[in-house]
Amino acid sequence: MSLNDFVGTVLKYGFTSLAAAAGLYAVLLGLLTTATFQSHVVYLHAIQMTWFRDLDVPETFGFLKNQVTPFVIKAADDQHLYAWHVLPIELYRKHELALAAEQTGFVPDITSRLAFKLLRDDPETRLVIHMHGAGGTVASGHRVPNYRALSAGHPGRIHVLTFDYRGFGRSKGKPSEVGLIEDALAVTEWAMDVVGIPASRIVIFGQSMGTAAAVAVSHHFASQSPPTVFAGTVLVAPFVNVPTLVSTYRVAGTLPILSPLRRFPALFGYLLRFIRDQWLTNERITQMVRMNEVNEEKYRLTIIHAEDDWDIPSHHSELLFWHAVNGSIPVGITYEDLEYKKAESQVNLGAAGTIMEWRTDYGVIREEILKSGLHDVVMGYPVVTMAVMRHFEAADPSFTIEP
Ligand SMILES: *[C@@H]1O[C@H](CO)[C@@H](O)[C@H](O)[C@H]1NC(C)=O
Numbered sequence: 001m002s003l004n005d006f007v008g009t010v011l012k013y014g015f016t017s018l019a020a021a022a023g024l025y026a027v028l029l030g031l032l033t034t035a036t037f038q039s040h041v042v043y044l045h046a047i048q049m050t051w052f053r054d055l056d057v058p059e060t061f062g063f064l065k066n067q068v069t070p071f072v073i074k075a076a077d078d079q080h081l082y083a084w085h086v087l088p089i090e091l092y093r094k095h096e097l098a099l100a101a102e103q104t105g106f107v108p109d110i111t112s113r114l115a116f117k118l119l120r121d122d123p124e125t126r127l128v129i130h131m132h133g134a135g136g137t138v139a140s141g142h143r144v145p146n147y148r149a150l151s152a153g154h155p156g157r158i159h160v161l162t163f164d165y166r167g168f169g170r171s172k173g174k175p176s177e178v179g180l181i182e183d184a185l186a187v188t189e190w191a192m193d194v195v196g197i198p199a200s201r202i203v204i205f206g207q208s209m210g211t212a213a214a215v216a217v218s219h220h221f222a223s224q225s226p227p228t229v230f231a232g233t234v235l236v237a238p239f240v241n242v243p244t245l246v247s248t249y250r251v252a253g254t255l256p257i258l259s260p261l262r263r264f265p266a267l268f269g270y271l272l273r274f275i276r277d278q279w280l281t282n283e284r285i286t287q288m289v290r291m292n293e294v295n296e297e298k299y300r301l302t303i304i305h306a307e308d309d310w311d312i313p314s315h316h317s318e319l320l321f322w323h324a325v326n327g328s329i330p331v332g333i334t335y336e337d338l339e340y341k342k343a344e345s346q347v348n349l350g351a352a353g354t355i356m357e358w359r360t361d362y363g364v365i366r367e368e369i370l371k372s373g374l375h376d377v378v379m380g381y382p383v384v385t386m387a388v389m390r391h392f393e394a395a396d397p398s399f400t401i402e403p
Helices: 003-012 016-032 035-043 089-094 096-101 114-121 143-151 177-195 209-222 242-246 259-263 265-272 281-294 315-328 335-345 382-395
Strands: 068-074 080-086 126-131 158-163 202-207 232-236 299-306 354-359 363-370
Touching: 016 035, 068 177, 080 114, 080 177, 089 096, 096 114, 114 177, 126 143, 126 177, 126 209, 143 158, 143 382, 158 177, 177 202, 177 209, 202 209, 202 382, 209 232, 209 281, 232 382, 242 315, 259 265, 281 299, 281 315, 281 363, 299 315, 299 382, 315 335, 315 354, 315 363, 335 354, 363 382
Parallel strands: 126 158, 126 202, 202 232, 232 299, 299 363
Antiparallel strands: 068 080, 080 158, 354 363
16 A cells, blocks of 8 residues: 555545654655655754854854864865864963954964964873764854863863864765764874874764764774774763664654654664664774773773753663673673672762773773763763863873963
8 A cells, every 4th residue: 555545545534633643754754764864864964053153253152252263174085174173261361362363264274373383382282073963063052162161171281173074064065974984084184193183182072973973983093003092082972873873762852753663673673774874883882992902002981971861862871881891801791790880889979970980901981871961961061071181181190280
């Protein structure tokens, strides 16, 4: 029976609104199997949220004059990625007059700017490479307070580099898993090769969809020979992979898309096969940890999630934590056995949530489940500042604020 027949039949029996809902749902499911629609649902890149405001004028998003340098990083196949270099506040204060005297707006050659020289020429510079979530641009939502939180631990030294993946904001192209990973790698390589910041002074940060890119980048560099390992990887509100996500995802926290179909496993499994970009973070995180253990490389990973996250349930973080820990044990560990370990050694901070740390000879894998913080407000929270500082300090114990 075709969709039309189906809708017609139901209509005949007078279930008008039910049929309309069922029809719409069927159309939605049909659309979901197409690549273009899927990419719009997964990446939400058409939803900019910074309409009518010029990204080249970061001052309109609450920054000081020339605190942000808008520029472009060139990636593979002539891909131009729109990026922001965000100066930390204390460094800005020290150079306020000189910075404010420079021209504002988009900067064709970032190497000519004082902000860039401050980033490049200080051997103690630290950098957080920021990978934002689905939808929007470098300037949308809670990303601006996020940048402040990232550098707040050492506002004289911690710079933030953030960018729009292909298809987002001013970066042209169409998003895809392969493409986004290429973009994230290109930005990271730019930081290491062009600016010259070693991996031990870089933290990779991702939120939501950006966590998948962040893990892919950390995984990629860990698998090189010789391996490159960053000071740390910080994931806020991550997800296990896209198939698991769509089976729990609720639009705006209320409207489930696929979860009603879980009662029909055959249909559900059939639909999941159409997912083009799977973003298997669970597999990448296990492999990354395993490689670092085998290579005897020091590594640090922090996973942060709020219990009241209505977009991605915090259970995703518990699963990812398990996959990461599993990679650190040659014979593996079951989820239940890890739960027993948690019951023994998890730290309960009351209203601030819980912390579980898994330490090996080489690495620390940390899970922080907050009681509150929603999906994105948490990005501006002090736990983010603490995670960044913990990673930088572990990579270099001398990294603290001078008295
Ligand atoms: C955990 O690790 C073990 C040993 O490497 C492996 O056999 C198992 O498949 C892993 N479990 C998961 C869920 O990845």
